[in-house]
Amino acid sequence: LGEPIDEKGKIKDLAESSAINKVSMSPLERGVIDERFSTGVKAIDSMLTAGKGQKVGIFAGSGVGKSTLMGMIVKGCEAQIKVVALIGERGREIPEFIHYNLNNNLENTIIVAATSDESALMRKYGAFTAMAIAEFFRDKGHDVLLMMDSVTRFAMAQREIGLSTGEPPVSRGYPPSVFALLPQLMERAGNNAKGSITAFFTVLVDGDDMNDPIADQSRSILDGHIVLTRELTEQGFYPPINLLKSASRVMDKVVNDEHYN
Numbered sequence: 227l228g229e230p231i232d233e234k235g236k237i238k239d240l241a242e243s244s245a246i247n248k249v250s251m252s253p254l255e256r257g258v259i260d261e262r263f264s265t266g267v268k269a270i271d272s273m274l275t276a277g278k279g280q281k282v283g284i285f286a287g288s289g290v291g292k293s294t295l296m297g298m299i300v301k302g303c304e305a306q307i308k309v310v311a312l313i314g315e316r317g318r319e320i321p322e323f324i325h326y327n328l329n330n331n332l333e334n335t336i337i338v339a340a341t342s343d344e345s346a347l348m349r350k351y352g353a354f355t356a357m358a359i360a361e362f363f364r365d366k367g368h369d370v371l372l373m374m375d376s377v378t379r380f381a382m383a384q385r386e387i388g389l390s391t392g393e394p395p396v397s398r399g400y401p402p403s404v405f406a407l408l409p410q411l412m413e414r415a416g417n418n419a420k421g422s423i424t425a426f427f428t429v430l431v432d433g434d435d436m437n438d439p440i441a442d443q444s445r446s447i448l449d450g451h452i453v454l455t456r457e458l459t460e461q462g463f464y465p466p467i468n469l470l471k472s473a474s475r476v477m478d479k480v481v482n483d484e485h486y487n
Contacts, residue, residue, distance in 0.1 A: 245358070248414075249410075251414075255419075257419065259279045259449070260480060261277060262480040264302075266302020267298050267299060267465065270299075274472050275485075276424060276450070277476040279417030280449045281425045281449045282425070282448060282452060283445060285428075285431050285445075285451055286466075287431050288430060292375065293375055294464065294465065295452075295467075300328065305369050308335040309356050314342050314379025316341065317342075320337065320341070340352030349379060350384055350387065370423045371423075371424055371426070373426050373428075376427075378429055379430070381408065384403060384407050388402075398438070398439050405439075449475045454467060454468070
């Protein structure tokens with residue numbers, strides 16, 4: 227909720243405040259995605275080139291390497307401000323992420339953490355808080371990277387809330403509110419006349435089934451998907467990106483003809 231957990235004192239009060247839950251910008255306020263965003267990961271920059279303001283999903287089963295790839299992107303990308311939302315993940319990952327992926331340097335990085343032992347409401351609002359922080363810096367004119375790990379834990383939090391309020395489970399136990407909530411979060415990323423939010427959302431694919439309801443719904447909202455496969459991990463390829471199963475929907479708009487060919 228924006229409260230510091232590093233015991234370094236209160237974060238300086240700002241003169242303005244912002245709602246955590248708000249509607250995304252009007253479609254006509256959005257800029258066209260025509261500028262490339264360098265992630266520093268060669269497989270992505272060459273074959274699945276991202277654009278500033280793009281929303282990309284990283285899809286993989288458990289233990290395949292989503293968090294590792296996420297760390298590589300945070301470490302190597304060109305964004306001025308980085309917002310990392312660790313939602314419903316293990317508490318151990320947070321100090322490790324700061325130490326190994328950020329070299330203990332949080333100069334331009336904000337981490338929003340709601341670990342798996344937090345309440346479902348805190349996990350849900352952690353994701354919206356991270357998006358509100360990213361929007362704040364975008365509207366100041368920055369190019370912002372938003373990394374969220376993971377959409378699935380966020381959806382599971384809303385599933386708990388929905389089922390407890392009496393909603394019917396409609397798809398693998400997920401109530402209808404989960405499928406309404408995903409676009410409310412994801413559509414807030416993008417670029418406008420001031421700056422951009424380039425967002426990477428990790429999606430835990432249940433049982434390596436790419437047609438799992440959350441994976442399927444996320445893929446339909448996002449502007450690209452990076453699929454990591456267990457077969458490549460077992461062969462020692464890192465990052466284990468299956469290029470033929472992956473796609474960037476804006477690549478042809480952000481690279482030149484020579485690169486595209």
